Amino acid sequence: MSSSPLPGLRAADSPPTFLPGPAERPLGDLPLTVLVGVTGVGKSTALAALREADPALKVLPDRREVTDAVMILPLSGGPVSDREERFRLTALYRQTHPGGMAQALGSLLADTGHWGEQPVFDGLRGEDEVRYAAAHFPRWRFVALGAPDAVRVRRLLGRGDHFDQIRTEGAEDLRAALEGLKGSAEVFTAAELDDLAALVKEGHRPEDILAKTKIVLSERRNYDPAAAEAALRTLPPERALMLDTVQLSPEQVGAAVRAWAGGKA
Structure with a gap:
């Protein structure tokens, strides 16, 4: 990535799009709160709860935006909307970057004047990304959400996302x-x-x-939710929160996230 379309973020080997200085730090060094889960598990609910716990919360560009800037565009030369093709291109990226999105995100430099010191990211998926993030970025904390696959299909049908x-x-x-x-x-x-x-x-x-x-x-072929959750369960509870968004109502999910966040993300 020669230059980043992401505001206040850039690859370490790219020209700065903002004035470098003490405020510029690798995201891997910051105490990020990271949402973990595949499409349709309820990450939007968790994110809303984090924002309620800390109204000043800064939320980084989401997975789609980082994927486009770091993984898709360098391989395709242009935007890709079909999700099967996106999965193929991100799989190619992971062949040389085994940490996938975790590795991509952690390598970016951030203007903390823009993003603050404790931003939130939505999100990571799969065992490889979770294990890489937990091992390489010890200041990161994780909120993992899960739901059965049939429930996820129903939720996707209801949300009408053009993506x-x-x-x-x-x-x-x-x-x-x-x-x-x-x-x-x-x-x-x-x-x-x-x-x-x-x-x-x-x-x-x-x-x-x-x-x-x-x-x-x-x-499911690319990111096994069960394996990601199993990896997170090896972390101490202050680093990882696991929530079943079928057993818990949206209000209960929000309350659990706010309690775990301790009033701030």
Whole structure:
């Protein structure tokens, strides 16, 4: 990355986009609070709770923005919207950067005059990123959120995010198409696939159900949530908070995050 489109952030080997000085520090040296979880687990709820605990909280550019600037653009030469293609490009990045997003983020220099000394980042995914971050950046703390994959499909259908784009074919026979998706049998039971196919009765389009399910499966192939959570459970409780966003209501998630944050992120 020769220069960064991210405000107040730059790669260490790039020309400064702001005046270098004592305020410029590697993000890896700062006490970041990092949200951990795949799409649809409730990170927005946790982030809102952190902001409520500390209204002055600074939130770094999110994973998508950092991915575009550090991983996607240098490989593609332009923006990429299809999520399968993004997964392919980020996998290429991880071949030479095993820490993935954690390694990319921790290497950036930050203008602390702009971002403060304790910013929040949304977020990390998967065992490799979590283990790298925990080992290399001992001042970072983690809020990990989880939800079953079928629940995540439903949440994706409800949020209408323009970023959730993916090429789909074969939605005419939805149940068969769902079963035919790569990795489907390893992630979903037959009953869960029946339930997903039945979402058309709630007004969802077959192609949307197929697309959101494909996103969930793609993320599972690239970032195993269970393995990431297991890695975080090896850390002391003051460094890692694990929350099930199905067992807990959004209000309970918010209260748990605020209590753990101790009034500040």
